[in-house]
Amino acid sequence: MKKSQLVILGTAITFFIACNFYLILKEDSKISRSVFIEHWSSVEKQDLKKTLKTEGLIVPSEEHFIYFDDQNGAFKQFLVKEGEQITPGTPLFEYETFQYEKEKETMENRRDLLNDQIVSLEDHIDELTSYITGLEIDASQEKKENKDNTYFASIVEMDKEIYNKELEKALLEKEYDAIDQQLEELQEEENRLTVISSYTGTITKIQDSLANPIISIHSETPSVQGTLTEEEVSMVESGMDASIYRKHDGEKFTGTITQVLHHPMNTPKLNEDSNYLFTIGLEGENESLLSGNHVDAYVTLEELKDVITVSSHSLLKKNHAYVLNSSGKIEKRKLELGLEVNKLYEIQSGLTENEKIVLHPGEVHIRNNSPFITPLQIGEVNKKALKNMTKSELAKYTLLGFLSR
Template sequence: MKGKWKVTAVSVASVVLIAVNLYLIEKKESKVERTVFVENWTKVKKDTITATIQTKAVVKPAEVHDIYFDAKNNDFRKFLVKEGDEVAAGSSLFEYTTTELDALKANLTAEKTAVEGEVSGIDQYVAKLRAYQGNLERDPSKAVIDDSIEQKLNIDITTSSSDLIKSNIEQEMYKQELEKNRLNEKVKMLSAQLSSIETQANSIETTTEAGGIVKNINKNLNNPIISIASANMGIEGDFSESEMKKAEVGMTIKATAPDLKQELKGKISRIHSYPAEEPTLKNDNRFPFQAMIESEGGEAEPLMVGSKVDLSVITNQKAGVPSIPVGAVHQTKKPHVYKLTKKGYVDKHYATLGLKAEGKQELIKGPAVGDFIVMEPKMVSKNHSHFITPVHFEKVKTDTLKKFTTREKVRYLLLGILEK
């Protein structure tokens, strides 16, 4: 019987002791100190945080040049290229005849005659200038100038000095020589066009201004009659509505694929403001975009049209900013983190947060670079509590242990065991 009373007494005492301790611990403003076991912590580091849009895309020609044909005023003869042919700028694409060829030849002939007349007029004008210049050098008092020349020189012969007149004549002859050279070049161009028309013998060839690969030929002569895909490759994809709000033309892109030896870099060149498909209530809107691939020097890696790539669009990037893992922030109305102090306390620090991406969180205000932060903030039940951490024996150095006294070694060992 006495044994049962002893057991009962011990049990009651234990319950009372536990209850009193729980009350003291949970009571507001309690002076009972709590020790937090911190198993995981991190350090505030200077880091680069990059926010991206991750999407799929496809390699396509950067541009497609369409060639048109006027079937109303011309008669088509034949194509000079086939689909899949690689063409350079200036290559002939197709032939056609036109009833306007004779009229074109007559217009070019008339224009050439007019230009040659202008050249002849310049020669006559310069000859008069030289004659007056020679008379002026021999005897200025007897030199007579044509009224038309005096007007073109824009100078008063009666009041101007001989040196000024000579200077104006030199400038005028130089200007006329430049104009004559320009007109002679035009005569050459017109002659070449006339020669080309005569050589074609009633047929005209259409050439391409841009090189590439002949993508499509419309044998029904519907426009565009020929489409040429540029040899330079680009990337095409589409954004969701939420991604569309973040994306902008000019943003940097990075593309990777199993077949690519190195990632491709470039920039967004165009974003379509209208969805790829007609908007409906049932379907999610997708907005097409194009990106240009930038060459980094050296021989470019050949890209196959239609290759699928994983695309990263960099929407924001900050370098060298204080950063901690996202999980280390206690997300409340006033976000805060818990800092481990050198005196052995866990202290709450309110933080102003910046860019968040890649599992990293920028700290605009809060603990400084190098401070230690608790990785599991919800485990801290009370601010300014003592903390202990597990011993990582692989990191313990013998020289460091020798600095502690035997009493300190026993004390810290027991503290760690009891608190855990």
């Protein structure tokens, strides 16, 4: 081949390659260019939990107060001490009982006397009844005509005496029952003079001055109390789960919001923020918690199980993502987002599990429906795979590597 022909051929080839490079690299070119995607990830399912962190203090779940009533009598003595463990039925304190004891003794003596009188009357009535029976037996053995008026007069007189004795006995029995009833009432009154506990817990305060409440009782069951801000109180509701971590050792406990007060703890002031009290009831083993322990509380505001999620690093303009589809193209998709926790979003629609999406899409120049390539995974390349490729395939992928950006 002549030298001039070689020059012409070389110039033509150079021009052809330059034109192709221009068309490929031109910004508004209609020729598709492969996009090199260095960072991408798979769409996964996981749990999302949105929590509110606050602080709290371990306090008794219940506090009970016992009062002294001077209308029940004079105070006699306490029957418990501070720090003592008590149960329902434990005597707490006593009123003076001397007036009741004196009245009770008088009534019991009168009741015993009435009982003796009733027994004596019953014996006398039995004797009269037996005597009449004896007369009737003797009279039946005699002839009727031999009965005189003295016999009949004796029978009538003894019947009258029996009637009177039975009447007297009935009156004594009535009085006896009345005194017995009064003694029962007096016993009930005396029982009230010893005040007993209805609760299980610990005596935390005794007022020797008799200022009410004279006894304070704390329950053995601990709970968590804390405060919420004006913004937080609208987010927290009774029944929400909570995780509790003791500050000095990080031990974890679980519980549930049992109360949220919607009136401020203190009198509201125009230039001060209001705070609202909340209580968490603890569950499971919590004997190691002591009143006064400081804790961190994480209240679960919302929780989702096994949902499709993506990181904010994969989002473009807040609700779009670039998907690396099975056709080898980059597909721009609009997403419907749900719950957000620490820059991790629930995907309600727009993505399915295991789809591949571009990370940091704002850092890469991408056109919708552009083909893409990803970094070569050296660990997955072997000699056998290279030998099985044709020369045209090697040339094709090598050229794509040079032309992609």
